[in-house]
Amino acid sequence: MRLRYVPGQYQYLKECDKVITEPEKRGYKLNDAVYNNSPIYVELGCGKGRFLRQTALKNPDITYFGFEKSVKVAYRCAKAVIENDPPNYFIVYSNGDILRDVFHPESIERIYLNFSDPWPKPSHYKRRLTHKKFLDVYRSVLTANGEIHMKTDNNDLFEYSVEQLKEGNWEFLMLTRDLHGSLYAPNNIMTEYEERFVNEGKKINKLIVRKPDE
Numbered sequence: 419m420r421l422r423y424v425p426g427q428y429q430y431l432k433e434c435d436k437v438i439t440e441p442e443k444r445g446y447k448l449n450d451a452v453y454n455n456s457p458i459y460v461e462l463g464c465g466k467g468r469f470l471r472q473t474a475l476k477n478p479d480i481t482y483f484g485f486e487k488s489v490k491v492a493y494r495c496a497k498a499v500i501e502n503d504p505p506n507y508f509i510v511y512s513n514g515d516i517l518r519d520v521f522h523p524e525s526i527e528r529i530y531l532n533f534s535d536p537w538p539k540p541s542h543y544k545r546r547l548t549h550k551k552f553l554d555v556y557r558s559v560l561t562a563n564g565e566i567h568m569k570t571d572n573n574d575l576f577e578y579s580v581e582q583l584k585e586g587n588w589e590f591l592m593l594t595r596d597l598h599g600s601l602y603a604p605n606n607i608m609t610e611y612e613e614r615f616v617n618e619g620k621k622i623n624k625l626i627v628r629k630p631d632e
């Protein structure tokens with residue numbers, strides 16, 4: 419569904435306490451915004467933020483940064499912020515490809531890729547968030563035992579990602595092609611897209627990998 423442009427949405431993002439805009443120009447690393455010195459988890463492409471909020475609520479000892487590059491989507495995410503929202507999450511209105519510029523090396527414990535854009539044309543594969551170019555970035559910002567958690571309904575993107583991760587020697591900790599029919603279902607926190615796909619009867623793929631040794 420196409421989201422409507424709302425006048426003043428960028429200004430709204432700039433003024434919202436929960437939102438960090440232009441993090442690369444701020445002269446500090448996002449690590450400095452961390453709540454109570456807690457571990458850092460990042461979601462790339464957080465959409466309207468349901469997963470980000472719910473997982474932050476469930477895990478108060480972790481700080482979450484949800485990157486969203488679309489102003490229209492980030493605005494919807496920011497509009498959903500309520501007064502009693504947990505203090506341990508931030509919405510970052512930015513492209514996730516700047517992770518290396520805005521975090522210290524080896525300082526992120528976990529990266530979530532939830533229903534990333536599939537970019538089906540081979541000429542666009544380099545935009546996929548599991549393209550080698552991105553995996554190299556994740557490698558440099560993840561801690562020694564840092565993990566990537568990926569979920570997608572898109573089988574083509576999933577198989578491509580498995581291949582890329584194998585080529586990069588990432589260690590597979592779990593993999594299922596039917597998350598909701600698996601033993602991992604009870605602890606799963608659904609995203610907006612996931613709920614839609616599950617209601618359409620689609621199977622959800624999930625994998626977790628650990629950063630390879632140098």
Ligand SMILES: C[S@@+](CC[C@H](N)C(=O)[O-])C[C@H]1O[C@@H](n2cnc3c(N)ncnc32)[C@H](O)[C@@H]1O
Nearest residue numbers: 463464465486487488513514532533609610611
């Ligand atoms: C298909 S939606 C999924 C949203 C959400 N994760 C969910 O599962 O409901 C993908 C979102 O990722 C955002 N996105 C795609 N590439 C991105 C990037 N490189 N950095 C930040 N956001 C990105 C898009 O703007 C879009 O809102």
